[in-house]
Amino acid sequence: MKRLEFFFDFSSPYSYVASESIESIASKYDRTVDFTPILLGAVFKVTGGRPLTDLHASKSGYSARDFARSARFFGVPFKMPTVFPLATVTAARAMVWLQAQRSDKAASFMHAVFRAFFAEDRNISELAVVANVAAQVGIDATALAAGVQEQSVKDRLKAHVDEAIARGVFGAPTIFVDGEMFWGNDRLAQVERWLERGPF
């Protein structure tokens, strides 16, 4: 089956909103989704980007309002997290570990982590929270807690970040369809057009 690539950071609200619909969009066109966690902080070091909340008050205030309004528009539960943004390296490493060890559970885990953060206001920077979320979707929490410490897992996450930067990613979510890059939840309609009719 053909694929579609979805690069995301667990602390990106628009990644969360897009993650709730990307699989149904892909499956309409007989695609599966490759989910790739990245760390936007590491990307921003190279591209000069800044978190949407670390900007002039006008833009950060609007962004917070837009997160919630966009979530409502797309019918996705959302509650602005108390701690935001936060470090997502542990959650991202857990995702990387799962994709090698329990690939059947990786997407469920991703959705559960996003919801824990953006709907339930849980602090997903903490390993205990990540492990607990993992357990909720049927993953061995002890094995996962050990897995995120593996050097190969750390290296693989770093490789994902490097690959993203090399391919021109500067924000999240970023979606690639047959090499064409789309940035942002608000480009999903264009992603769908591309899947349906090809290049435009």
Add this chain to the structure above:
Amino acid sequence: MKRLEFFFDFSSPYSYVASESIESIASKYDRTVDFTPILLGAVFKVTGGRPLTDLHASKSGYSARDFARSARFFGVPFKMPTVFPLATVTAARAMVWLQAQRSDKAASFMHAVFRAFFAEDRNISELAVVANVAAQVGIDATALAAGVQEQSVKDRLKAHVDEAIARGVFGAPTIFVDGEMFWGNDRLAQVERWLERGPF
């Protein structure tokens, strides 16, 4: 008739694309559009914003691609201007002058200037080009050329910029519906939802 506010800069590609559909969206819900020209350069001085092309190569390269792709997606003619961005103060002052002197022609003029820049690659920073475009839509070009020099016109444009900043505008297009702010062509679907069903 109820209104809807549309703040734009003539050098903003997403303002151009949105300008091509905002009136039809508004009229579906019995609204008219108040078009307000602003100068993003002046806004950015306060908000710290930067033009989309004056960023890391990844983002500026993607943006240029996205301008054209988004225009195709929305069925709007687009050709990346040779000179971009450029100074839009003369075109903006002409718009302000028209809104006082020939308000019946202001929207036609705006559309013609946008198309001259983004579809016909004409240098709209030049008064001669702005005057020529004005003449094409039935405006007295000589009167307009004099009008853009009036102090009251200059002051009114500055007041528009100040008002925009005071109301939280940091980019363009920015649309206000009953006080609710929406930034970007990619929020038009949310604007339409708001017009149709009210706050969400």
